[in-house]
Amino acid sequence: MSQPPTRRRLLSLAAGAAAATPLVQATPLAYAAAPQAPSGAPAGATTAAPPIPSSWPVRPFPLDHVTLGDGVFRTKRDLMLNYARSYPADRILAVFRANAGLDTRGARPPGGWETADGNLRGHYGGHFLTLIAQAYADTREAALKAKLDQLVGALGECQAALAEHGSPRPSHPGYLAAYPETQFILLESYTTYPTIWAPYYTCHKIMRGLLDAHTLAGNAQALTIASKLGDWVHSRLGGLPKAQLERMWSIYIAGEYGGMNEVMADLYALTGKVEHLAAARCFDNTALLDACAEDRDVLDGRHANQHIPQFTGYLRLFDETGEERYAEAARNFWGMVAGPRTYSLGGTGQGEMFKARGAVAATLDDKNAETCATYNMLKLSRQLFFREPDATRMDYYERGLTNHILASRRDTAATSSPEVTYFVGMGPGVVREYGNTGTCCGGTGMENHTKYQDSVYFRSADGNALYVNLYLASTLRWPERGLLIEQTSAYPAEGVRTLTFRQGGGTLDLKLRVPSWATGGFTVTVNGVRQRVEAEPGSYLTLSRNWRPGDRVGISAPYRLRVERALDDPAIQSVFFGPLLLVAQSPEAGFRSFSFYKDFTLRGDLAHAVRPEGRPLHFTTHGLTLAPFFVGNDVRYHAYFRRSEPVVVFGTADSGVPNRARGDRLTFLDVLWGQAPFPTSEAFVRAVRALADGWVTEGLFTGAERDAVVAAAVRANLRRR
Numbered sequence: 001m002s003q004p005p006t007r008r009r010l011l012s013l014a015a016g017a018a019a020a021t022p023l024v025q026a027t028p029l030a031y032a033a034a035p036q037a038p039s040g041a042p043a044g045a046t047t048a049a050p051p052i053p054s055s056w057p058v059r060p061f062p063l064d065h066v067t068l069g070d071g072v073f074r075t076k077r078d079l080m081l082n083y084a085r086s087y088p089a090d091r092i093l094a095v096f097r098a099n100a101g102l103d104t105r106g107a108r109p110p111g112g113w114e115t116a117d118g119n120l121r122g123h124y125g126g127h128f129l130t131l132i133a134q135a136y137a138d139t140r141e142a143a144l145k146a147k148l149d150q151l152v153g154a155l156g157e158c159q160a161a162l163a164e165h166g167s168p169r170p171s172h173p174g175y176l177a178a179y180p181e182t183q184f185i186l187l188e189s190y191t192t193y194p195t196i197w198a199p200y201y202t203c204h205k206i207m208r209g210l211l212d213a214h215t216l217a218g219n220a221q222a223l224t225i226a227s228k229l230g231d232w233v234h235s236r237l238g239g240l241p242k243a244q245l246e247r248m249w250s251i252y253i254a255g256e257y258g259g260m261n262e263v264m265a266d267l268y269a270l271t272g273k274v275e276h277l278a279a280a281r282c283f284d285n286t287a288l289l290d291a292c293a294e295d296r297d298v299l300d301g302r303h304a305n306q307h308i309p310q311f312t313g314y315l316r317l318f319d320e321t322g323e324e325r326y327a328e329a330a331r332n333f334w335g336m337v338a339g340p341r342t343y344s345l346g347g348t349g350q351g352e353m354f355k356a357r358g359a360v361a362a363t364l365d366d367k368n369a370e371t372c373a374t375y376n377m378l379k380l381s382r383q384l385f386f387r388e389p390d391a392t393r394m395d396y397y398e399r400g401l402t403n404h405i406l407a408s409r410r411d412t413a414a415t416s417s418p419e420v421t422y423f424v425g426m427g428p429g430v431v432r433e434y435g436n437t438g439t440c441c442g443g444t445g446m447e448n449h450t451k452y453q454d455s456v457y458f459r460s461a462d463g464n465a466l467y468v469n470l471y472l473a474s475t476l477r478w479p480e481r482g483l484l485i486e487q488t489s490a491y492p493a494e495g496v497r498t499l500t501f502r503q504g505g506g507t508l509d510l511k512l513r514v515p516s517w518a519t520g521g522f523t524v525t526v527n528g529v530r531q532r533v534e535a536e537p538g539s540y541l542t543l544s545r546n547w548r549p550g551d552r553v554g555i556s557a558p559y560r561l562r563v564e565r566a567l568d569d570p571a572i573q574s575v576f577f578g579p580l581l582l583v584a585q586s587p588e589a590g591f592r593s594f595s596f597y598k599d600f601t602l603r604g605d606l607a608h609a610v611r612p613e614g615r616p617l618h619f620t621t622h623g624l625t626l627a628p629f630f631v632g633n634d635v636r637y638h639a640y641f642r643r644s645e646p647v648v649v650f651g652t653a654d655s656g657v658p659n660r661a662r663g664d665r666l667t668f669l670d671v672l673w674g675q676a677p678f679p680t681s682e683a684f685v686r687a688v689r690a691l692a693d694g695w696v697t698e699g700l701f702t703g704a705e706r707d708a709v710v711a712a713a714v715r716a717n718l719r720r721r
Contacts, residue, residue, distance in 0.1 A: 066453040069473030080449035086415035095178035100158040112438020119197035122178030127443030129209025133216040134450040174228030193253035204258035234279040256306040261313030292329035304349035308376040344574035346400030361569035366425035375444040410434040411632040420445030465509035471497040499553040518557040525554040561606035582626040583637035591642040604676020650716035688713040
């Protein structure tokens, strides 16, 4: 059967026509006290942070408690802040006002999918609310607060107008959308896309934006509007048979509902209305939920971003109900995507769809890694960590944030477009395409770049531990502990990260993430004194101390060049420098072939095969520039190359023997250099001899070939560095 057209494809056609620890069992309805607004906030700048379930062993800090320092993250954030300040609120509101029969004030809708007759109109406005709420929480700019209040007030007017004289009048006075209720009614009779698009997806974006306006910026009216809209959702779905709901949510795109289960659970936590929790449970996508709870991987061929946010919602339902299958499904689903279906930049999917488990090399093209999907995978990773503080989640988070999300914003100023990516191709010779006003990725893209700081630091539930997850230049204010901690860092560039206790102190466990890529060492100093700590890559190490103002913690994790192999074809590889994906700049349409082993010393690394170019974080190999992918430009690139090592060669010593692969497709040289570094030439020769004997046993070398390989190893006399 042919694949349904993607939304991105329809947009382009329209444009062309126009021109390991178990999760903690939750106690339903038990919440920790919400954090207070930070000291020093302007008068009236109160926040109403969402309640945090008391069962979470790890808690986030409010967005406004962490401030970004200088660097590329702040630079990209500032580009999006300028868009937030400049884009007219009336253009966002135009589709809502038109639907409510109100004066649009001559404003044109944004465009893309956000048009006067678009079947997804209104979703972009929800994202824009979140953008402005996050921007205000970050900067405390009065003009942003005024814009947010204007948006919320206008949406309240639209909700009231629809209830009073909507044409047709909605079935419940809480209804709020940028189109009539028709799409929701048609969905209940199983109408398919593209006759309708994704009505509950749009509803989710509006509700999420309203809740963010309330929790991040203290707008009380936003909660009132959202609560009424939640009442409408319950009135619409609460009486439908479970079988009907399940069939609705199984429909491609038309049944896509974003994070409706999550936002309804969050709304319930704020309102306490049982109808809101009941409505959240109406979004159980039972067949997929049960399969994932049983760890049965049925994702192949499913729409990726249609399903990822559902599992963040299931975690929230676990919090509220204590039903373990919700948590188990979310945990297993994450494991089915993060790794088995993840490209080197941290993204997933081909043409919006999940492909077979492990199919990486087989799916590389110009339509990989929908940016929305990574946005939602990062949210899911973060939510899992709150319940299960596993460093694996933050390893993935760092990869996706640094190599996909940071890379998804063009490095040029724009006030009429968010200038973000939709798909990010991983095939040879592709180029990033930016813009995306009005699309799903344009919406999540606005959010991505104004919340970089949300996962830099977490705290333990008892307030006795601080998790340092990301080494970004930033300042943490922790009012409950009286702490002000500044992190200086050139990340994503290499260098020493320094945490300085500027104010406050006391006994505290400082938990420092040791990234999985930190195989070149991870050293920690306190006030210049090196600490004797065990730093295992892919874990957290703990410094327990009675901290005092002025204490300085230095963290050094030297970057190393390395390759990562595609799961389905180990000859297809990416190059990394520490956490950074490096891409070869080349317009060629086919894979470039790289050969590295002949340049290896006894260290067994890429230092002599991939050379610094002169610019920071840039390298050269095989006549090509390797650049860090986070640089947002329009240069054609290769994120993957084909590894070509046809003959067993050590330095200048060529054995003449084919570099044959065993059953797992790893070659003789792959396995040999996987044992590096070698302390001496003698140790290297012993390793070659032992492995060559094994290749003979497996029938991969003849005796004569073994002898030739060993002789070449002796003749090579490789140097240590």
